[in-house]
Amino acid sequence: MSSFEDLLADDGRVEPRDEMPDDYRRTLVRQIAQHAHSEIIGMQPEGNWISRAPSLRRKAILMAKVQDEAGHGLYLYAAAETLGVDREDLLDQLHTGRQKYSSIFNYPTLTWADVGAIGWLVDGAAIVNQVPLCRCSYGPYARAMIRVCKEESFHQRQGFEILHTLSHGTPAQRAMAQDAVDRYWWPALMMFGPPDADSPHSEQSMAWGIKRFSNDELRQRFIDMTVPQAEALGLTLPDPELRWNADRGHYDSGPIDFTELFEVIKGNGPCNAQRMAHRVRAHEDGAWVREAASAYAAKHAARTREGAA
Amino acid sequence: MTNSVKDWPLWEVFVRSRRGLSHVHVGSLHAPDAEMALRNARDVYTRRQEGVSLWVVPSAQIVASEAGQRESFFDPAADKVYRHPTFYDVPEGVEHL
Ligand SMILES: [Fe+2]
Ligand SMILES: [Fe+2]
Numbered sequence: 001m002s003s004f005e006d007l008l009a010d011d012g013r014v015e016p017r018d019e020m021p022d023d024y025r026r027t028l029v030r031q032i033a034q035h036a037h038s039e040i041i042g043m044q045p046e047g048n049w050i051s052r053a054p055s056l057r058r059k060a061i062l063m064a065k066v067q068d069e070a071g072h073g074l075y076l077y078a079a080a081e082t083l084g085v086d087r088e089d090l091l092d093q094l095h096t097g098r099q100k101y102s103s104i105f106n107y108p109t110l111t112w113a114d115v116g117a118i119g120w121l122v123d124g125a126a127i128v129n130q131v132p133l134c135r136c137s138y139g140p141y142a143r144a145m146i147r148v149c150k151e152e153s154f155h156q157r158q159g160f161e162i163l164h165t166l167s168h169g170t171p172a173q174r175a176m177a178q179d180a181v182d183r184y185w186w187p188a189l190m191m192f193g194p195p196d197a198d199s200p201h202s203e204q205s206m207a208w209g210i211k212r213f214s215n216d217e218l219r220q221r222f223i224d225m226t227v228p229q230a231e232a233l234g235l236t237l238p239d240p241e242l243r244w245n246a247d248r249g250h251y252d253s254g255p256i257d258f259t260e261l262f263e264v265i266k267g268n269g270p271c272n273a274q275r276m277a278h279r280v281r282a283h284e285d286g287a288w289v290r291e292a293a294s295a296y297a298a299k300h301a302a303r304t305r306e307g308a309a
Numbered sequence: 310m311t312n313s314v315k316d317w318p319l320w321e322v323f324v325r326s327r328r329g330l331s332h333v334h335v336g337s338l339h340a341p342d343a344e345m346a347l348r349n350a351r352d353v354y355t356r357r358q359e360g361v362s363l364w365v366v367p368s369a370q371i372v373a374s375e376a377g378q379r380e381s382f383f384d385p386a387a388d389k390v391y392r393h394p395t396f397y398d399v400p401e402g403v404e405h406l
Contacts (some may be wrong), residue, residue: 086315293340294313294339
């Protein structure tokens with residue numbers, strides 16, 4: 001496997017037909033599939049609000065964002081398939097609970113302000129995670145991430161804009177914005193995964209060039225970016241220990257209660273069952289469309305063959 | 310006969326971003342036939358006016374050089390440095406050459 005090692009040492013890119021260690025392939029399939037699943041499950045919390053968006057402008061924006069997330073899922077399933085797996089099998093593993101998606105999507109969207117908090121904090125955290133993946137050692141994953149990152153920037157801005165409008169609105173709107181930020185702040189921080197000391201796969205992923213920065217480094221980067229944005233919104237972040245540390249050149253923050261994250265991963269989050277049931281139902285309800293498309297293609301292929309004979 | 314999604318072929322998608330440039334590979338997708346592949350490619354890869362023309366090609370139709378024979382296939386070009394202008398000595402002061 002020396003060509004693989006040489007490639008990595010050179011900061012080169014691994015392409016689909018190259019030789020690669022089985023563990024590298026397995027790790028990528030698991031990560032890319034989980035990422036793809038997160039994109040499509042992530043359509044649900046916001047999809048909830050499309051029919052109730054407060055204006056036509058907001059509705060059009062939200063539909064475009066949710067459609068982008070479907071597209072991100074497709075780029076990523078296609079990237080996973082270059083590793084020799086089948087999209088249908090990956091979906092099956094999602095539907096039977098053998099593969100996971102990001103826990104952040106197991107929280108409910110209770111108010112319109114939650115749509116703003118998701119765009120600003122959840123997409124914001126996703127961007128911090130995804131930008132380094134544009135330099136991932138596996139070519140197709142890196143290329144998919146470049147497309148995704150280009151599309152993500154409007155997602156975060158539209159969320160920020162929603163919160164900005166609410167926080168400068170009536171006292172009730174302002175309170176709604178603050179409540180959404182209070183509920184989404186800690187789950188957004190948990191999107192970076194467990195602390196480095198408890199992160200089982202991180203070291204190997206760093207050595208393979210799949211991961212470029214540790215969970216805690218990325219989390220710190222997100223906090224440093226977000227605190228000034230919260231000030232611009234005129235909203236507070238629900239951590240009394242957040243303060244600038246001039247010595248470190250970073251914000252200090254309070255401890256994260258990871259027991260909650262592990263409960264949600266285990267399936268005990270507020271919406272786990274609802275998200276999976278909705279996903280499976282949507283897949284089953286769409287079966288007739290896939291069958292009709294297959295039947296139509298088969299009929300026309302047969303006609304073309306007859307015509308040629 | 311393609312009767313399930315599993316049998317939907319994979320298509321490679323190429324986009325011409327504007328007139329005057331060539332089509333560039335952007336990714337792939339599954340579709341039961343060429344027409345659906347083209348429509349899906351439009352929705353997946355050109356939602357932000359990324360293209361003025363699309364090609365979809367069945368992945369199975371692409372003939373590729375062997376990754377394992379990269380050296381024997383491409384290395385013969387390596388010792389033909391005289392194909393590059395930098396190989397040649399140009400006397401001092403000669404311009405536009
Ligand atoms: Fe996304
Ligand atoms: Fe997004």
